Amino acid sequence: MGEHGHHTILGFDRYAFNFWVLMIFTAIEVVAVALTFSMKGTVSMNTVVFILVSVGIVKGVGIAAIFMHLQGDEDSRVLTATALFPVFFIVVMVLFIGLTHPDAADTLPAWCRPGFYT
Amino acid sequence: MEAGGEIFWYLFDIFNLWAVIVLVIVLVWMFHHSLRYRSKDGSDNNVDNFKPGVFPKENDNLTMELTWTIIPFILIVYLTYIAWGPIDEMWTADPDAHEISVVGNQWYWEFDCDPMRGTADAPESSVEMENRSAMMFYNENGILICELTTIEVEGQIKPLLRVKAEESYNFAMTSNDVTHAPFFLDWGLKEDTQPGMETRLYYTPSMDEVGSSLLMCTEYCGKDHGYMTAVVEVFE
C-alpha cells in the first residue's frame, strides 16, 4: 500500500520526525532513571514510574502510528481496529491472572454475600 | 449415609427439577418436529427451494427467538440466585469454630486436632496445656471434640479423624509437596491443599451425619493418588 499525502509532519519527513521523537523520548527515559540514581532521594519512584509509563505510551503510539502505518494510509483505520481487537482479551488476562491472588474463601467481600440460605 | 451435604442436595433437587423440565421440552419438541415434519415418502421435497450458490430465503421469527432468549435468561438468573444464596453458609468463618489442621503429603494425610497449642491464639480448654496434643482436643467443658487415631482401609493403616456432631470446624489446609484435595465424601466438600499457602474449609456436621466415611484425595497428585485416603468419623 502506498502512502497518500501525509508524507510530512511539521515540514519534516514523517519517518525522520518520528525517529527523532523516539530517540528523544528514549533519552528522557534513560535520564529519568539516571536522575533517580545520581540524585538519590530527590526524585520519587512514583515520578519515575509516571514518566516511564507516559513515555512508553508516546513511544508505542509513535511506532504503531507512523512506522507501522496505522495512521495516514487508507488501510490504517481497519488495521488499527485489527490491532486493537485483542485489547479486551488482554484486559481480561491482566485482570484475572495478573491482578488476582489466591486467598481463603472467607475473604469474599460482604457485597457478594446474599446470605439468604438457612 | 449419602454422599454430598445438605446444601448440595437442596440445590441438586432444584436443579434436577429444572433439568428435567428443560429436557422434556427439548425431547418432546425434537421428537414431535422430527416425526411430524418428516418426508413421508422419503423423497426430497425442497421446501425452501435450496440451490447451490444461492443464499436461501430467510426463516426467522424475532418474537420466538426473543422468547427463548429471555425465558432461559430468567431461568438462569433464578438458578444463579438460588446457587448464590448458600455461598455465605459455606464461605463464612465461624469465629468459634475449632481449628483442625490438614496437611497433604505424597501420599498420605496428616491431621492435627490442636494446631494452635502453645500459641497465643490457642482456644480455651479445660485440659491443662501439657495435655494438649495433636491427637486429642477437649473443649472448655471437658468434652472431646476432636480425636485422631488410625483405621485399616483395604489392608493399609490410614488416619481416622473423629469430630463431634454439631460443633463448628475450620479446616486449615496446606500441603508439603504438590496439590492435593481432601474430599469429605459425606459432607460433599472439598478444597485443594496448595503448597506454600493456606486454604480453608468450614463445616458443622449435623446429627444426621453421624458415622464414618471415607476421605479421598481429589486433586491428582501422582503415583499413589488413589490410595491417599483417610476416614472421617462424626460422633455424637
Added chain:
Amino acid sequence: MSYGGHDDHHHDHQHSHWGPHDWDHGHGGAPHNSWAPIMLAFGSSIFLLGFTKVFTQTWDSEASIWTYAIHSSQLGLLIAGLAIFTAGLTVFWRQDWSHSGSYEAKAVGTPFRTIDIRKVAVWMFLMSEMMVFSSLFSTYIRYRLGFDNCVELFESSIEPGSTVVLEAGQQCWLPASYFIAEGGYHQEYANAALGFMPDTLIPGAINTFALIISSYTIVLALKTAKDSSLSDAERSRKVGNYLSITLFLATLFLTFKLIEWFIGFNIGHPGDWYYFHAPSLSADHFTIHESAYTYCHHWDHHGGVDHKGACEPGMDAIFDIRMSASTFYVTTGTHGVHVFGGMVALAYMVLKAYRGGYTPQNAVSIEYFGLYWHFVDLVWVLVFPAFYLY
C-alpha cells in the same frame, strides 16, 4: 472475478525445482508441493527432543534439590534438529526466491477489501504475538505484586522497632533494575565519563537506541524500495545497505544482550577518565539458580570491586531471588528470540535485496517484515522500562 482484479496480468513465473510460491496456483496452476512443512515440523520436534536431553536435570533426593547439568553428549540431537529445521527453512525460502510481490493477492469483501491478503495475515500473527507477551506480562505482574521487594524488606528490617525477621533464603523480589538501573554494587564506579548513570545501564540503553534506529532503517529500506526515481542498480544497492544496517543493529542488540547477561565489560583502570566497569548480571549473581543471594545494603568502599565479602557487618541478608531472575530472563529472552528470528529473515532479505529482488512493485516482503520488526521494537519499548528501569 479474482482477488484484487489482476486477471489481466498473465505473467510467466520462474518455477524453481523446489516448487513455486504459495500463491502461484492462485493464478490458475495446480497447487504445488513442498517438502518444507514436513522438514520444519520434524526438525523442530527433534530439536525439542535434543533440548530436553541436553538440559536434563536430576533430582538429588538426599539434599532434596534439583541438580542442573548440560549433557553435551546429547548435543548431536539438538544440532540434527536444527539442521533439519534449517534445511526446511532453506527449501521454504528457495521457493520464495523467485517470487514477485507485484501480483500480491488482494482481499475481497468486508472489512479488508483491497488490502494484501498476506498483510492481513501478518496482522493476525501480530495479534497472537500480542497475546504471547500479554501472558508474559501477566506472569510478571502477578509475581511482582505478590512478592516483597528485597530492598524494602531489608530497609524495613533495619528500622528501629521493626518486626520483620529476615531468615536466610527468604523469598523476595530483587528487580533486575537494581543491578542495571541502580548500578547494584557498582554505584561508586559510575565513572568519570558517565557521572550521572551507572555503567551497567549502558548495554540496555544502547540496545534501546539500536532497536529504534533499526526500526527507522527498515522504514527507509521500504521507502527506498518504493522509490521509482532511482535506477534499479542504485535502488538494489541502497535497499541492501539499509537492510544490512538493520541486520547489523539486530546483531549489535543480541551482542550487547549477551554482554549484559554473561560477559560484562571492563575498560581502562580506576582513575582513568575513560574507565568503564560493568560486570555482567551473572557475575553479579543475578541468576535463575541463586537461591541464596547475599544482599549487601551498604557495601564497604574499601572492599574491592567484587562485592563478595564486602558487605558491612549487619548490613547484609540472604535472599532467594530466583523468581525475579526467572521472569527477567525468560521475558527478555523471549524478546531476544524474536530479534533472532528477525535476524534470520533479514539475512535472507539482504541477499535478495542485493540481487535486485525488491522493486517499487515488489516491496511487500520488506513491508511485512517491517511490521514484525516494529512490533518487536514496540515490545521492547514496554520490556525496557518494566524490566530494566523499574
Added chain:
Amino acid sequence: MIRSMNKPRSFGLLAILLFALVLAPSVQSYPTGISGAQDGGCSCHGQTASSEVVPSLEGLPTELEPGATYTLNISFTGGPSFAENAEPAALGGFHLWASAGVLAPVDGMVKTNSDGSVTHTGDDKDDTGMGNDQREWQVEWTAPMEGGAKFTLHVNSVNGDGTNGGDLWGRLTAEVGPQPVEQASGLTVLASAILLMVVITLGCVIWVFYRQDPEAFAWERFWPWFSDYITSTDHKKVGTLYMVNGLFFLGVGGLFALIFRVQLATPGNDFLTQDEYNQFFTMHGTTMIFLAAMPMIAGFANWIVPLQIGAPDLALPRLNALAFWLNPAAALLLFSGIFSGQGADTGWTGYAPYIVSHTAHSGATLWVAGQILIVASSTISGINFMTTFCTMRAPGMGWMQMPLFSWSMLIATLMLFISIPAFGIGLIQVLLDRTIGTVFYEVAAGGDPLLWSHLFWYFGHPEVYVVVLPAFGVISEVLSTSARRTIFGYKSMVFALAGIGIVGFIVYGHHMFTSGMSPVLRFVTMLTTMLVAVPTGIKIFNWLQTMHGGSLVYRTHTLWALGFLVTFTLGGISGMYFPAVAMDLHLHETYFVVAHFHYVFVGGIVFGLYSGIYYWFPKATGRMMNEKVGILHFMTGFISYNLIFWPMHRLGIQGMPRRQHTYFITTDEYFALPPEAADWNMLITVAAFMFFASNLILVYNMISSGLRGQKAPSDPWGGWSMEWLVSSPPPTPSHDPSDLPVLEFAEIHEDGEPGFFGRMIQWMMIPEDDGGEEE
C-alpha cells in the same frame, strides 16, 4: 516432487536424514528417552549397555532344589578394565537382583541392598570394602521353597580414573527353575495394539492405493503417489491427512480408554499398576483433545471452509501443511516417554507444582515439549483460517451470508488463536522449569501453583468451545439441509456463536472453584458461567425450530444430528450444575465431571463430526457412503455410548473420584461407594468395548464406500452452500481463481441503511471507488 529435485539436493536431504538416523540411538537414554536402558537398581556407568563387556553368572543348578543354598560366581570380561593402559586399582562393580529366594554376601566384597539385591562394596568413602576393585565376586543364593527365579546382573567395567567417563557396562539375565506364566502388562497390551493399528493403517493406505486402479498397480508408482500426499499444500489433501491423523489417534485414545476401563471394571483390580494407570489416563486426555478432536476439526475446516466460502484454497497453503505436520511431530514427543514406563503422568491439565516436581515422570518433559508444537500448529492454522475468512469470501458473500459451519469455524479459530498463547507461555515456563531450572512453579522459590491453572484454563476453557463450536456448525448445516429448511434464525445463530466466543473467555474460573483462587474471581466466574447457557440454549431451540414446516429426510447424518441434539442437551444441562459453587464442591473431580464432559466431547463433538463425515464424504471422495452400514453404526454407537456415560453421572454423585486407579466400596468400617458402583463400572467397561467396536464400522464404511460406493453427484443432499457448486470430488484449485463464484440470493437482497456497526465498519474500510488500484 521428488522426481523434479535434481540429484545433489536429494543427496543433501538424504545426508541430513542419515545424520539424524545415526544420532537416533542417543535418544535411548534415561530419563527423558524413548526407552529406559537401565533397570531400577543399576548404577551403571554410561548411557547404554556395551557389547564389549561380557558378564557371566556361574553356579546355578539345572534342576532347582527348593530351599537349597547355592554359591554363585560372578565375573566379567572385556571393557576398559581389561584395556592395556587401565589403572590397576579400580576394576569393576556389579549388581545382582533375584526375583525370588535370598541373596547373601560371602565375604566383605559384597553387601546386601535394602531391596534384597546384592552389590559390590566400596562405592563411597565411608565404605571400606574393596569390592569395587575386583573382577570376580561370590554370593550365596538360597532358593525359594516353590517356583523358580529370575536373575538380572549388571556389571561395570571401569578404567579407574575415578569418574564414570570412559567406563562401560553390560547386562545379563538368567532363569532357573519353573517360571510363572507371564501376565501381559498394560504397557505391552498398549504397545502391541498401537503397533497393530499402525500396521493396519499402513495396510489401508496401500490397499486404497491398490484399489484405485488395480490394473495399473505397480510399486514404483506408490512412492510418487504417497509423496505427493505428504508434500501437498492443497487444502483438500492436507484435510485428508488431518482426518487420517485424527481418526488414527481417536483409535489410539480409545485403546487407552479400553485398557484403563479394564482396570476399573472391578474395585481393587490390579490389571494396571498405579503408574501405568496414571500415564494412560493422561495420554487418553491429551490424545483425544490434541491429537484426535483438534486434527479432525482442522480436517473438516481444511476440506470444507474454502469450498464453502468460495475460495480456491486457504490464504497460506504452505503454512497450512506446516500446521498439519506439526501434529504428528508433536505426537512423537508426546508418546515418546510411555513405552519406557516413564510417560507423562500429570493428567491432561498438567497441574503445577506436580508437573515440575521430581515425583512426576521424566517423560512429562517431552510431553510438555510436544504440547508446545501443538500450540505452534494451532497458532499457525489459526492465522491461516482467520486470514482466509476475513479476506477470501466469495464476492457477494457478506459476513451475514456465510454458511454457519464457516461461522462456527471462524469463531472457534478466533478463540483458539487468541487463547492458545497463554497455554504456550505456560508450557514454556514449565519446560524451562524442568530443564534449565527456572522457578516459575517452584514453590520453594515462591512460585504460585495457581498461575499455571490460570494460564492453562485461560486457554483450556475457550479450547472446549473451540472443539465444540465446529460441531455446532456441522449440525446447523446437516439439520437445515435434511429438513429442507433454511436454518431458523440465522442471525441469532451467529450472535449466539459470537456470544459464546466472548463469554467463553471470562468463565474459566469455574474450573478452579476448589483451588484457593481469589474468592472474588470465583464469585464473578460463577455468574458468567451461568450466562453461557443462554446462547447455547438459543442454538438448541433454533435447531429444533428449523425442522418446523420442513420435510425431514432421514439419512445417517440426520440421525447423528438428532442424536447430537439429545446428548448435547444432556451434556449442556449437566454443565449447569457446576457453576453453582455449593454443588461444584461436591461434584468437582468426580465422575459427574467425567460424564459431563464426555457428553459434551463425545455426544457433542464426536457425534457432530460423525454427522459431518456422513454429510461431506460424497463431496470429498465422489462416492456415496453405505447408508445401511451407517445406520448400524449409529444405532450401536448411540446406545453403547449412552451406556458408558449415563451411569457415570450416578457414580459421580455417589462420590467416585476421577483419576484414581481404584475405588473403595462401603464396608462395615466406613462409608464409601455403594456396592452397586462396582456393577455400574462393569457395565461401563463392557459398553466401552461395544462403543470402540462400533467405530470400526465407520472405518470399514469409509474405506469400502470410498472404493466401491455409488458415484456421487455434485449436490447429493440438496444443500445451498458453495461446496455443492463444484464437482465431487472437487477440482483443484477448488474454485477457479480467475472465475470465482458469486453468491446469489433467493430473496431480493437489499442493502438497507447500515446500522451503527455497519457505518463504523464502512468508515474503517478503504472506500470502494478510489481504493486499491492505485498502481
